[in-house]
Amino acid sequence: MNYIKNMKGNRILKTLIPLVAVVIIIESVLLLSRPAIKIGPQTLKEGSNTPVSLNWEANGETVMGKSEEVVLKMETEKEVAIDAVDLYIKYDPALVTISDLSFDGDFVAPSFSKISQEKGLVVVNYLVSAPKGFNLKVGGGIDLARFKVNYISEGEVSFGIGEGTLVVENGSASVLPFNSDGLTVKVVSE
Amino acid sequence: MKNKSKTIIVSLIMVGALAGGLLLVKQNQNTQRGAYFAGTKLLILPDLIEKKVGDEVVAQLWVETDGAKISSIDTQVCYGNELVMSETDPTLSVELNKKVLGTLVDVSVVGEGYKCLRLVAIADLNKKPADLASGMVQVATIRFLAVKTGSGGKLTIDRAKTKVGGYNPVAGATDSALKVGEIGDSRYIIQGDNILPTPVLPRSCNQSCGVNSSCGDGLICFPQWWPCSREMPAEILSKTQISGGSLSESEQQTLIQICPEVEGSIPSAIPLILYGVCRNPQCPFKPDCECQTSNDSVLNYKVAFANVNGNDAKCVVNWPLQFIVLGGGTSRAYSGIIPQSKAVVEGKLVFSGSLVLTDFGIREVAVFVKGPKHLQMKYGINNQEGPYNQAGGEISLTDSADTSPVYDFTRYPIMAGDVTGVTSEAQDGWINGVDFSYIKSKSLVHETVATGGYLRGDLDGNCQVNSNDVNILKISLQAKQGELY
Numbered sequence: 287m288n289y290i291k292n293m294k295g296n297r298i299l300k301t302l303i304p305l306v307a308v309v310i311i312i313e314s315v316l317l318l319s320r321p322a323i324k325i326g327p328q329t330l331k332e333g334s335n336t337p338v339s340l341n342w343e344a345n346g347e348t349v350m351g352k353s354e355e356v357v358l359k360m361e362t363e364k365e366v367a368i369d370a371v372d373l374y375i376k377y378d379p380a381l382v383t384i385s386d387l388s389f390d391g392d393f394v395a396p397s398f399s400k401i402s403q404e405k406g407l408v409v410v411n412y413l414v415s416a417p418k419g420f421n422l423k424v425g426g427g428i429d430l431a432r433f434k435v436n437y438i439s440e441g442e443v444s445f446g447i448g449e450g451t452l453v454v455e456n457g458s459a460s461v462l463p464f465n466s467d468g469l470t471v472k473v474v475s476e
Numbered sequence: 477m478k479n480k481s482k483t484i485i486v487s488l489i490m491v492g493a494l495a496g497g498l499l500l501v502k503q504n505q506n507t508q509r510g511a512y513f514a515g516t517k518l519l520i521l522p523d524l525i526e527k528k529v530g531d532e533v534v535a536q537l538w539v540e541t542d543g544a545k546i547s548s549i550d551t552q553v554c555y556g557n558e559l560v561m562s563e564t565d566p567t568l569s570v571e572l573n574k575k576v577l578g579t580l581v582d583v584s585v586v587g588e589g590y591k592c593l594r595l596v597a598i599a600d601l602n603k604k605p606a607d608l609a610s611g612m613v614q615v616a617t618i619r620f621l622a623v624k625t626g627s628g629g630k631l632t633i634d635r636a637k638t639k640v641g642g643y644n645p646v647a648g649a650t651d652s653a654l655k656v657g658e659i660g661d662s663r664y665i666i667q668g669d670n671i672l673p674t675p676v677l678p679r680s681c682n683q684s685c686g687v688n689s690s691c692g693d694g695l696i697c698f699p700q701w702w703p704c705s706r707e708m709p710a711e712i713l714s715k716t717q718i719s720g721g722s723l724s725e726s727e728q729q730t731l732i733q734i735c736p737e738v739e740g741s742i743p744s745a746i747p748l749i750l751y752g753v754c755r756n757p758q759c760p761f762k763p764d765c766e767c768q769t770s771n772d773s774v775l776n777y778k779v780a781f782a783n784v785n786g787n788d789a790k791c792v793v794n795w796p797l798q799f800i801v802l803g804g805g806t807s808r809a810y811s812g813i814i815p816q817s818k819a820v821v822e823g824k825l826v827f828s829g830s831l832v833l834t835d836f837g838i839r840e841v842a843v844f845v846k847g848p849k850h851l852q853m854k855y856g857i858n859n860q861e862g863p864y865n866q867a868g869g870e871i872s873l874t875d876s877a878d879t880s881p882v883y884d885f886t887r888y889p890i891m892a893g894d895v896t897g898v899t900s901e902a903q904d905g906w907i908n909g910v911d912f913s914y915i916k917s918k919s920l921v922h923e924t925v926a927t928g929g930y931l932r933g934d935l936d937g938n939c940q941v942n943s944n945d946v947n948i949l950k951i952s953l954q955a956k957q958g959e960l961y
Binding site for chain 2: 299300303306307310311337369370371372397398400402405407409411412413415417449450452453454455456457459460461463465
C-alpha cells in the first residue's frame, strides 16, 4: 500500500518539477526581451538645464495690407526661476512693418524695448529684480512680446529668434537652453 | 527510500539553479557592447552669419542629446579662406563653456586650403555623472576674423572626424560613444571692406617657408627672388611650390612684365623647400609682414568710468585698460594699461596717461578703450560726448608725448556692466542678462572687499556690490541698446 502511495508521489513530483522549470524559463525569456532600465531619452533634471520653449501665436495665412497681431510666448515643461530674458526677434523690414509692441502684465516690465525697423529687429530686455527671480510655471506661459504686423508684400514672411537671445536662470546665472521654431506667415493678395 | 531522497535533492537543486538563473537575468546587463547607447546632434549657430571684412565672426558649437549626459567631444569645424584665426595659438579663438566641458585638451588648426579647427574637450574628471550636461547645450564659442569677401562660405562640422562621448547609465561609464546624427552647419556672408585687417604676428615675419600652409596667420609664402610691390599671379605662385617645378617661357615673360626687376633672376627650376618667405598679401608688398612704418606714435588721453563717484571710489585702483588703435587699415591692441595719474574733476574720477603705441606709425586714428568690467568704447574726436557713428577716426598723433595732443574722452565715459560671458567668466563684449544675473546674485549678499580691493561686480568702485551696481548695469544696458538699435 505504502509502495503504491510512494509511486503516486513520485509521479506528481516528476510532472510538477518540469512544469515549474518551463514556467521559469518562459518568464526569463520574457524578462530578457524587456531591459530593466530604459535606454535612450531620459527626463532632464529640474532646475538647471531645464529647457524653455518660445512659441508663436499668429495666423498662418493673411492678406496683404492687413494688420495682425503676433505673440511670442515663453513656456516650460518644468517649473523654473528666471532672472533675465534678452529677446531679439528678426524679420525682413522690406516685407512687414511692426508696431504696437506690448508686454505681459504678469511678467516684469522690460528694461529696454525697441522696434528697429532699420535693422529688422524687435529687441526686448527683461531683468527680474526679485531675489528669487520670476517663477515660470508649467502651463503658465507668459507673452514675451506682442506686436502688430502690417504685411506690405505678398509671399512668405518669416520671423525668427535672433542671435543674442538668452534666457537666464535665477541663482546659477546660467543660460537655459530654449526651443523655438521660426514663424512663417503666407501673405496673399485680396 | 534512498531513491525518493535522491529525487527530492536533485529536484531541489534544479529549482534552485533555475531561481538563481532568474535572479541573474533580473540584474542589469549591458547587452549593447560596441553599440551606441544614445544619439546626438551637432549644430553651429547662428545658421547664417553676415559680417564685413575686418569684423569678428563668432560661431557657437552646440550639442543636443535626448537626455544623455555629455562627457567629451572631439570634432573638427572647417572654414573657408574668407576667415582666419591664429594658427600658432588657436586657443585664443576658442572659448569653452566650462559648465559643460571644463577641460580643453587640444585646439589646433589642421588641413590645407580649406582649414579646420580641431577641438577636443572633456568634462572635469571630478564631475559626477548626474552633474554632466544634457539636452541642448553650447559647448564652445569660436571666433574668426573675416579677411575676404565671399557669399558662399560655410562653417561645417566634419562628421567623420567627430566623436561625442557620454555617460552610459547602463554601463555606468562615461566613455560611451554617442551616435552623431544630424549635423547643422552654418553659412556666412562676408561683405565689402570695413577695416582692412592686419593678420600680423611679428614673429612670423620673414620666416622661411616651403608651402602656403607653413606660414599661417594669413601670411603667404612668396619666393625670395620676388622683389616687387605687386603680387605674383596665383597660378604661377602655386607652380613655384612644386618640387622641381619650372616656369614656361610665357610665364617668365608674364612675371617680367609685372615686375621687371626679376629679369635675369628667375630660377629655371624651383627647389621644393626653403624657397620663400612668409609675407602679408593684404599689405602693399614689402619684405616684412607689416604695412606701416616702424615709427611709434604717442596717444595722450583722459578717460573716465561711467557712474563712478570720484569721492567714494576707494576700490577703483589700477583698473587695467585695453586700447585698440585703428588707422590706415591697420589696428593694434595694447592691453593691461594702467593710467599714470588720476584726479577728481567735478566729482568725476578722471584718469590720464601717455601711451606709446609701439610699432604703430599711423598718425590719424580711431581709439577703442575698454575696462575690466566695461564695454569697448569708440573715440574718434576730442571731447566726444556720445557715440562716434563714423568709420575711422580723427585722432591725430605724433611720435612724441610732448607734441601729441591730449585727447579728452571723459564726456563719453566708459560704460560698465560687461562682467562675464555667456559661456565662460571672460567678458564677451555685451551687457546682457548673464551680467545682470551675476551682479544681482552678488548684490543680494552684499559682496564686500577692503579698500583698494577688486570685485568684478562692483561697478561704482565703492568696495561693495549692491543695488547701485545693479542700477548702473541697467543704465548701461539701456544706453548701449539705444545706441545699437
